[in-house]
Amino acid sequence: MNIWWIRRDLRLTDNVALSSALAAGKGVVPVFILDEYLIHSKAEKRLSFLFDGLRRLREDLRNRGSDLIIRLGNPEIEIPTLAAAVNADQVFAEEDFSPYAIRRDAKIQRLLPLRLVQGLVIHPPASVTKPDHSPYTIFTPFSNAWRALPRPSSQLSSPKQLNSLPPLSHGSIPETPAVSSFLAGEAEAINRLNDFLEDALLNYAENRDRLDLDGTSTLSPYLHFGMLSSRMMFNAAIDKMSEAKDYYPLKSINAWINELIWREFYQSVLYHFPNVLKESFKERFRTFQWRESQSDLHAWQEGRTGYPVVDAGMRQLSATGWMHNRVRMITASFLAKDLLINWQEGEHWFMQSLIDGDLAANNGGWQWIAGTGTDAAPYFRIFNPVLQGKKFDPSGVYIRKWIPELERVPLQYLHAPWEMPAEAQRLAGVNIGVDYPNPLIDHATAWKRALSSYQSMR
DNA sequence: TGAAATGTTGGGGCG
DNA sequence: ACGCCCCAACATTTC
Numbered sequence A: 001m002n003i004w005w006i007r008r009d010l011r012l013t014d015n016v017a018l019s020s021a022l023a024a025g026k027g028v029v030p031v032f033i034l035d036e037y038l039i040h041s042k043a044e045k046r047l048s049f050l051f052d053g054l055r056r057l058r059e060d061l062r063n064r065g066s067d068l069i070i071r072l073g074n075p076e077i078e079i080p081t082l083a084a085a086v087n088a089d090q091v092f093a094e095e096d097f098s099p100y101a102i103r104r105d106a107k108i109q110r111l112l113p114l115r116l117v118q119g120l121v122i123h124p125p126a127s128v129t130k131p132d133h134s135p136y137t138i139f140t141p142f143s144n145a146w147r148a149l150p151r152p153s154s155q156l157s158s159p160k161q162l163n164s165l166p167p168l169s170h171g172s173i174p175e176t177p178a179v180s181s182f183l184a185g186e187a188e189a190i191n192r193l194n195d196f197l198e199d200a201l202l203n204y205a206e207n208r209d210r211l212d213l214d215g216t217s218t219l220s221p222y223l224h225f226g227m228l229s230s231r232m233m234f235n236a237a238i239d240k241m242s243e244a245k246d247y248y249p250l251k252s253i254n255a256w257i258n259e260l261i262w263r264e265f266y267q268s269v270l271y272h273f274p275n276v277l278k279e280s281f282k283e284r285f286r287t288f289q290w291r292e293s294q295s296d297l298h299a300w301q302e303g304r305t306g307y308p309v310v311d312a313g314m315r316q317l318s319a320t321g322w323m324h325n326r327v328r329m330i331t332a333s334f335l336a337k338d339l340l341i342n343w344q345e346g347e348h349w350f351m352q353s354l355i356d357g358d359l360a361a362n363n364g365g366w367q368w369i370a371g372t373g374t375d376a377a378p379y380f381r382i383f384n385p386v387l388q389g390k391k392f393d394p395s396g397v398y399i400r401k402w403i404p405e406l407e408r409v410p411l412q413y414l415h416a417p418w419e420m421p422a423e424a425q426r427l428a429g430v431n432i433g434v435d436y437p438n439p440l441i442d443h444a445t446a447w448k449r450a451l452s453s454y455q456s457m458r
Numbered sequence B: 001t002g003a004a005a006t007g008t009t010g011g012g013g014c015g
Numbered sequence C: 001a002c003g004c005c006c007c008a009a010c011a012t013t014t015c
Helices: A016-023 A044-062 A075-085 A099-111 A139-148 A186-198 A200-207 A220-224 A230-243 A247-272 A283-287 A294-301 A308-320 A325-338 A343-353 A359-370 A385-392 A397-402 A422-428 A443-455
Strands: A002-006 A028-035 A069-073 A090-094 A114-117
Touching: A002 A016, A002 A075, A016 A028, A016 A090, A016 A114, A028 A044, A028 A075, A044 A186, A069 A075, A075 A099, A099 A114, A139 A247, A186 A200, A186 A220, A186 A230, A200 A247, A230 A247, A247 A359, A294 A308, A294 A325, A294 A343, A308 A325, A308 A343, A308 A385, A308 A397, A325 A343, A325 A359, A325 A385, A325 A443, A343 A359
Parallel strands: A002 A028, A002 A090, A028 A069, A090 A114
Antiparallel strands: none
């Protein structure tokens, strides 16, 4: 008997850990440990999504004659206990690169034969390095090196039938309210991928930044929990590329592949520089004096900064556990640059709120926008929330959806409602400053303040 | 994966 | 017809 220890690979298709466990012979016991460390996190939506995913995985396993064994506790105790109970020869698991996962796996490796296999990313951090084996810290050379590596092999198919399990308590999955915005599971993930490949991918380069269109894949929650493998996504994109004749689909497919590479870049940064979770990557920013303002932070978190595109994004996040990527950048820039609040406050809020919350990608994104990270946005790159709103939500559909108080505001004023004359406010049925807040801060003033603060860090 | 400030150009109005 | 001015549109520089 071998254990398939499931962590961030909640799928049967293209699963190297599962396939390796099967290939080792004598049957497989699928196990998920509800880590106490994980269970106590405040990320309720992400946990609900995970539990929903576990129920669906259990269903898929039962349909193949197996089941999912769930244990609550510390993996360093639960895995060895289970391994002893089923007399396991080996434990197979997909390698994860967070500092916590590395420590945990190293401890367990001392107790039993834990075989770590690759699957979280297409090219693991140690395989994408400079010729002298040092890690890349800038995206473009990283992506060039990544693209120059051999293409991944084709995906592994889902096993049709699995062995029955030895007598064991199966363990229960906590009941939580479902996350209505995202159904969990491999089947849903594959449906979303196929829909995306047929439709939005073809105009991805032009539409991915548009807030008022469904221009993105919305696959991030599935990718985070491995309900879909990055290799399956990459191979699907490559297949599309061989079909494409026009320049634009090629451009779009490449833009989408680039997003996969960004994800792998930040996994690599976290692997090689785990201190980024605690401090700025750029040393000189470690002494930066951020502003302390609980009231500004709360206004940002709750979507009442008075800047519609910022507030719409923050409300979308609270309501659905997901936010359009362009708006992640806009809201993050507003916190770090306009409010000069420590990006780590934003990082924590996003981790708490996002269904797809991923340590590496989230930290990388925040450090990038704050200008403190690898390959960071230059300090002077400050988003203007009015211009960004006009550019990426030109129809106003996104703002009207998430800020119903502005529903009847004419497009002319929608991105800067404080400019609306009293009569127009009356007609639109909104009193700015009462029904919807005035701007927390004047952007032009904040822009100058951010430039001078950041300039002192050069 | 920025935006503001500043510079340049060219067409049209006008004396 | 000509030169001047205005300014929009675009380009470049700067932060």
